[in-house]
Amino acid sequence: MIAELGHVALACALVVALLQAVVPLWGAAKGDAALMAFARPAALVQFGAIAVAFGALTQAYLVSDFSLANVAANSHSAKPFIYKLSGVWGNHEGSMLLWVLILALFGAAVAAFGVNLPESLRARTLAVQGMIGVGFLAFVLFTSNPFERLIPPPLDGQGLNPLLQDIGLALHPPMLYLGYVGLSTTFSFAVAALLEGKVDPSWARWVRPWTLAAWTALTAGIVLGSGWAYYELGWGGWWFWDPVENASFMPWLAATALLHSAIVVEKRGALKSWTILLALVAFAFSLLGTFLVRSGVLTSVHAFAVDPERGLFILGLLAIAVGGSFVLYAWRAPTLEGGGMFRPVSREGALMLNNLLLSTAAATVLIGTLYPLALELVTDEKVSVGPPYFEATFVPLMIPLILALGVGPMLAWKRGDLTAALSRLWVAASLALALGLIVLYLWGAPVGAALGLGLAAWLAGAVLTEWAERVRLFRIPLAQSIDRARGLPRSSYGMTFAHLGLAVFIFGAVGETFFSREVVRYVVPGDRIEIADRTLIFKGVETREGPNYQIQAGVFELDNGDVLQPERRFYRAEGQQTTEAAIRPRPMGDLYVVLGEPAGDGRWTVRIYMKALAIWLWIGGALMVFGGLVSLADRRLRVGAPAVRRTPLPPATAAVGEAD
Amino acid sequence: MTRKNKRLVMIAGGLAFLGVAAALVLTAFEDSVVFFHSPSDLAEKPAAPDRRIRIGGLVEDGSVERGPADGEVRFRVTDGNATLPVRYVGLLPDLFREGQGIIAQGTLVGGTFQAEEVLAKHDENYMPREVAEALKKQGYWKKEGAKP
Structure with a gap:
């Protein structure tokens, strides 16, 4: 029953979003205050309805209602409470529901806190937010319905991938979504400004907190994901230049550029149309990321069974959002008045340099990410573009950025003195x-x-x-x-x-x-392992029981008497093995110990790293x-x-x- | 500075950066794009020894041997048609099994593939990519080109 309630609430949200997309826009065009005023309650109701739907799905996960196909496929009754909760978004359908929930949250926040906005700007912003809502609510309802029933219900669920049974799943996706769905707000503000035909310093001031909020959450989300990969995967890597990471990094680069160019609009009234463009591009990157991740285009590269229908749907949404907003931009941007003038050496100039470098960097990342897809489409040749490409393109662009970043804040607006700044x-x-x-x-x-x-x-x-x-x-x-x-x-x-x-x-x-060290050894109990002037003694392997898994724990004694216990876990419900590294973080470097597979004759494979300065990341x-x-x-x-x-x-x- | 001049400086600056970026991209592609080959492809036309490539296929049953060096693993990868011996030093991914599909990245030296990285195939459960970010690095990463 509760699941059906959730389903109905979601359908109601779609209807409200549809009205929110149309009525205020019409009102703004007619100058009708009553119609414009419709936007705020609509945004709040839409959020409320999606919250009900999300609550319904959460309830199904918490009570392990396996009559829902989504719960049966992704949960298990023996899972600890926290992973039942975070398991709600540990799958495609549930995470899309989180996506639209956060989208509606930002809409509701603009409605609730945007009291000082001019009426027509607020109405138009919320209408655009409503349009995005229509697209993605339809996507959830028609292609990815989390409330589908399974008859007859299975006795137990198939479980959640053990790598995801981690606190990282509770934190990383919601934070990341707050970031790149949050960029929808700046997008809506930018489209609304284009519709109004007016961008002024006060527009920049209204947009800035939303950009800042999205940027902050996106940064936190990326850092959390990177940290999760670092401790969970047992490889000690923190950034792999993988397409999925790039999908979150491109919006970050665009949002960072936007954050800085909006300052120029706010303080000096310059770079208006560029800032609008960045706001459009930042959200376009978010949508591109959603498309790459869920469409299955990466499926030709990665093995995830995805329905191609979903990919087409999101591609359609991407085309409408990007195409529509760029056409609007091409049409309206030339009418925006140019702002204050400045010399190349000035605060504005420095911020412009920042923007040039960041957007060029985003472009190189985009090319590296899409190139394998394009090549496979055209020539059927399968390639991968890995870290060497990004190290050769992205890193050189960051060097002038960092150099300029030191000087930029020391320059005066309008006309700066480079020599004076450098001498200080x-x-x-x-x-x-x-x-x-x-x-x-x-x-x-x-x-x-x-x-x-x-x-x-x-x-x-x-x-x-x-x-x-x-x-x-x-x-x-x-x-x-x-x-x-x-x-x-x-x-x-x-x-x-x-x-x-x-x-x-x-x-x-x-x-x-540059300074990390790594040792791979076959060891028997009693063996000594030396790495970067630390010594570890391998004492053997103990067997224990975890909440829903079996543990084999390697016991390593450190030279100062501390004991490190990396684990290998076997999850019965899912029939999968994972490794849990033991990490000893210190300012100069992390000692990172991984227990590998048995190597015969009572030997164990172990991999030990000294990850220099990793904690500073x-x-x-x-x-x-x-x-x-x-x-x-x-x-x-x-x-x-x-x-x-x-x-x-x-x-x-x-x-x-x-x-x- | 007049508005026209300012715009010129902006455009020139933008073009200069795009030029630099284009040059960087092209030189980087030259030596960092990694091509995928099946054991059959390599049997027909071996890759240059200094070229980093990816191979994929199934780990042949009974082919996994350990040692003699610390952390050294030897196995054969097959695509049903041709097999390729692989040597790897390091920890294998959790899902590495005989009979499982894997991907390896490295270089071909004297008929043996020296792997720098071994990735095992993930099960068929779909995960949203950002959630499953973890997965692919642990090695749940398969190219469709590897035909069992």
Whole structure:
């Protein structure tokens, strides 16, 4: 019964979304306030209906209702509670339901918090959001219905893939979806602005928190996924340049570019049509990712049984969204007024350089991701494009980006002084140079390592210098500096943290890439294994019982007496084997131990890594996310929050403050 | 600077980057695209020894041997038509079994495939890719070209 209720709720949501897509748009065209006002309750009701449907499916998972085909195929009564819950989105149908839930959540959020938006802009934005909802609700209902019944119901389910029975599944997909479905909001704002024919600094200010929220969630989602892969897969890798990872990385690159170009629109009224284009492209990348992941085009490369009908459906949605919005863009963008002028060397110029590099990088990733598909389509030749391609294209583009990133925030708007900015960065530059030279000559490390660590030091130094300049550290009495530091807007701290996070991330990435060590051995109990000046003694293998699996645990004693126990788990319900690495994270590197298969004669295969500086990858990622959150907490961005100023403003600017 | 000049600078800058990117992409494709071959393909026309390729097929029953070196595994991959000896040093994926379909990436040296990476086939359960992100790396990654 509850499942049918969920199904009906989903159908209701589709009808509401249809009305939400049409009525407010018509109202905005006619200038009819009553019709425009329909958008807000519609968005809220749509969200409510999908939430009911999602609740119904969750209930079916929690009580293990195997009369639902989806539950029977993807769950098992013996699974621990948390994996029954996260199992809701551990499959195609359920995760699509999560997708539309989050889509409606953003629509409802715009309706609830967008009180200060002009009526017609809000109506149009919500209408576009409704259109996307129509497309994807129809997709769920007609091709991927999670509420399909199975008659007769099986006694037990087929279980969930053991690799997914992990806390990573509870965190990574919802966060990732919040990110790239969140980009639908900026897309809707951009389409609405094109329909209005007006893009001004206030538009940029309204869009910015949504971009920032989506970017923050996307960053968190990618970092969580990367961390999950790192500890779960037993290979110790954290980024594989796999098509699926690229599918989430391209929207991230576009969203990062958008985040920066929107600043130029907000502060200077320039780069308007470029910013609109980026907003369209960022969501197009999200849709492309959804298509790649669910259509089965990758099925020719990866073995996942997918219904080709689904692929065609999403391809259709992609074509309508991208085609429609780009035609609208081509038609309306030329009418957008150009904004403030600036010299190439200026804050605007630096942000433009950032955009050029990021979008070029996104393009190279796109080419590398789609090339195998295109080649197979045209020549039937099967190829794969792996890390070497991306290392040869993406990485070189990041070098000028990092160099410029150090200088950009030091330049003034409109007309900057490069020499002055560089002369203030001498500490960062000498730090970078010194570190690079030490790595190269004292450690005898490869040039790439020296360059990478040098860049990380340059960026970290430049970010801290920029902050010190802002509070005039050591130039005015310390107490005054502290006062200034307190007075800095949160968005400025957000930038500092996010940029610092990038520096820390690069530090970890370069360290892990160039300084990691690896040993593969066949061992019998009592054997000693040495790696990067640590010694482990293999004591043997113990057998234990887990909640829904059998454990073989390898016992390794570390030289300081600590014990590491990597596991091999056998999941009975699913009949599958997994390996669980034992990881000892330390600032200088993670000790990462994997127990492999028995190798005959009582020997075991073991693989041990010293993953140099790996922990800094996650710290860097976390800092970026933290930066996003801090910036999001800026009062200026909280729609409806009255502007609070520390000092009384002269009347002319006070008006601007209120417009926030 | 006039608006026209600004636009020119923007366009020139954009084109310059696209040029650099295009050059990077083309040189990178030159030596990083990895072609897939079945054992039969290789029996007909062996690949150059310095070229990284992918092979795929079933692990022949009773062909898996370990050693003599630490972590060394030898087995044969067959596509029903031709077989190819494979040598690999490292941990095999959890789903590696005799009779299972696998993919390996590496180079062909003197008739033996020196694998750098071995990936085993995943079961038929569909998972959304972002959720199953984990799966393919563990080795649930199969090219359709490998015909059993």
